[in-house]
Amino acid sequence: xxxxxxxxxxxxxxxxxxxxxxxxxxxxxxxxxxxxxxxxxxxxxxxxxxxxxxxxxxxxxxxxxxxxxxxxxxxxxxxxxxxxxxxxxxxxxxxxxxxxxxxxxxxxxxxxxxxxxxxxxxxxxxxxxxxxxxxxxxxxxxxxxxxxxxxxxxxxxxxxxxxxxxxxxxxxxxxxxxxxxxxxxxxxxxxxxxxxxxxxxxxxxxxxxxxxxxxxxxxxxxxxxxxxxxxxxxxxxxxxxxxxxxxxxxxxxxxxxxxxxxxxxxxxxxxxxxxxxxxxxxxxxxxxxxxxxxxxxxxxxxxxxxxxxxxxxxxxxxxxxxxxxxxxxxxxxxxxxxxxxxxxxxxxxxxxxxxxxxxxxxxxxxxxxxxxxxxxxxxxxxxxxxxxxxxx
Numbered sequence: 001x002x003x004x005x006x007x008x009x010x011x012x013x014x015x016x017x018x019x020x021x022x023x024x025x026x027x028x029x030x031x032x033x034x035x036x037x038x039x040x041x042x043x044x045x046x047x048x049x050x051x052x053x054x055x056x057x058x059x060x061x062x063x064x065x066x067x068x069x070x071x072x073x074x075x076x077x078x079x080x081x082x083x084x085x086x087x088x089x090x091x092x093x094x095x096x097x098x099x100x101x102x103x104x105x106x107x108x109x110x111x112x113x114x115x116x117x118x119x120x121x122x123x124x125x126x127x128x129x130x131x132x133x134x135x136x137x138x139x140x141x142x143x144x145x146x147x148x149x150x151x152x153x154x155x156x157x158x159x160x161x162x163x164x165x166x167x168x169x170x171x172x173x174x175x176x177x178x179x180x181x182x183x184x185x186x187x188x189x190x191x192x193x194x195x196x197x198x199x200x201x202x203x204x205x206x207x208x209x210x211x212x213x214x215x216x217x218x219x220x221x222x223x224x225x226x227x228x229x230x231x232x233x234x235x236x237x238x239x240x241x242x243x244x245x246x247x248x249x250x251x252x253x254x255x256x257x258x259x260x261x262x263x264x265x266x267x268x269x270x271x272x273x274x275x276x277x278x279x280x281x282x283x284x285x286x287x288x289x290x291x292x293x294x295x296x297x298x299x300x301x302x303x304x305x306x307x308x309x310x311x312x313x314x315x316x317x318x319x320x321x322x323x324x325x326x327x328x329x330x331x332x333x334x335x336x337x338x339x340x341x342x343x344x345x346x347x348x349x350x351x352x353x354x355x356x357x358x359x360x361x362x363x364x365x366x367x368x369x370x371x372x373x374x375x376x377x378x379x380x381x382x383x384x385x386x387x388x389x390x391x392x
Contacts, residue, residue, distance in 0.1 A: 012038045012168070014367060015186055015195040017175055017209065019045060020052035021151075021353055022345050023201035024158045025360025026367075031165035033364065038193055039159075039167060040186070042174040042205070049282075050203045051322045052155050054226065055265040057353040058245045060096045060146040064109035065330075067378050071358045074374070076145070078357030079154075086157040089150070094262055095244035096146025097129055099307075102139045104250035111141045118142040129244050131310045146245050148261055149354060175202075178213060180339040197367040199343045204282035204324045206346040214338060214389045217381070219347050222277035222323040225296050227315035229304060234268030243270075248303075258303055269316055270308070274299055275350055277323060323350040326384075333362055333379035337388050343367045344381070 016027045019041035027039040043049055059079070063069040083090045097120065100107035111119060118124075120140040125132060128142060159169060173188035184198040202209050204221035242262040248254055256276035263270050274296040301313045326332060326347035336342040343366045345359060352359065358374065365372050381387060 009168070010191060010193050012036050012193065012195040014038070014197045014199065015040065015184065015193055016199045016201060017186070018200065018202035018205075019159065019169060019171065020050050020201065020203055021155055021158070021356040022052075022203075022348065022359050022363075023199070024052075024155060024162065025356045026199050026201060026345065026363040027167055027360075028158050028162045028165075029360045029364035030367070031162050031167040033368070035368075037162070037167045038195070039162065039169045040173055040175065040188060040193075041169070041171040042202075043171065045159075045169070045171040046152065046156070049322075051324065051348065052151065052203075052353065054151050054319070054321060055153075056261050056271065057149045057151045058096065058146065058247070058259060058261060059091060059149045059354040060143050060245070061114060062096065062098055062110045062141065062143040062146065063113050064106045064249070065378070066113065067375055068355065069113035071355055071374055074361075075355050075358045078361070079149070082154070082157055082161065082357070085161050088153060088157055090154045090157060091147055091149055092242075092264070093145070093147040094242055095128065096143040097125065097132070097140045097244050097246045098143070099132070099134065099138060099140050099246060099248045100250040102137055106249040107139070107141060110249065114141065114143055118144075129246065131243060131308055132246065133307055133309065135306065140246075142244075148245065148264060151353060175209060178209065178342075180213060180336075180342060182341070184339075184341060197341045197343070199345065199363050199367050201345040201363070203346075203348075204280075204322045206324065206344065210336075210344060211389075213336060213342065215336065215344075215381070216387050216389050217332065217344075217346065218327050218384050218387070219332075220325045221280050221282050222325060223280040224273060224277040224321045224323055224350065226271065226273055226319040226321050227297070227300060228266050228269035228317040228319075229272050229300075229308075229311040229313075230316040231263060231268045231270060232310055232312060234263070247275075254299060254303060258300065260308075266317060270311055272300055272304065272308075272311075280322070282322060323348075325349045328383075331359065331379045332381055333359065333366070333376060334381040335366055337381060341367070 013035040173190040
């Protein structure tokens, strides 16, 4: 029986918890398959407390892991499909270079993933990326398909198309309880909902949500410093060509890698981040870190001095974002080991945004009991030991 203030409709074909980019694309695919779908979000939309906010993300074909590189053509196709559906540009092709020591195993795997790839020596790199200096013994691999996804715009677009296909979004509703069964019951601060299938894509909040369901997933939320560095001579703000995106592999001074995007968000400021951060309780995400909690700034300043001398060495703007890492940095995309109608998508480890259209499709397929369209072995929950606990 609905209580006062509770929505009239409480039963759906599918419920998705978490309206970040992964959950929104999952709901989008379900709605396109004519499934009456509810997308739940604990915060009022739009918000900046999770992992899907901000203006830009890198998209690329290059990947050292073959299973990701095989997904990328599908992902590019689905991004283009979404652009066509909303009539808005969501991607700017800038190219991307991967920097690292010559012969590095990860760099070689990246090169192989591109097939007919282009390896750049310092002279060739200067033509593609004039502001970057390679160090002795280093090379770069060029991915001409790489570029920038306009993240905020993309998230709004996928949610718009989801609604257009009859989907329901309810934000500002925190999930209080999940009761498994042939019909799953989800109780939130705003109502009680039921569906024969549930997909959990709650980012850094996934661990606490699935623990009462008997799962202890090895998910570590991290707070990431997202830094913007001023160009000494601003040149990337015109309508013409911009510098490529880049990322590093195999650098001893940056074992987790560094990535950068051209000055498209803030005029004359390049986005440059360390692909790592500090462990954080997501409920304390909004607490401002102290200077001592930001060791990555000195690492990035040192990198800029050596590789990007055209940038100031102190950040002009600093923002934060959440990663939710798995131990092996691969995603979790799987059914609950005991409740096959509960699907979990988690642990995107700072590289999931570009793959969200495919992730959403895979989670949709899992929830409908279909054969997944890509190899799911790398994403199985069972690759982690001792995750299944007793269900109260």
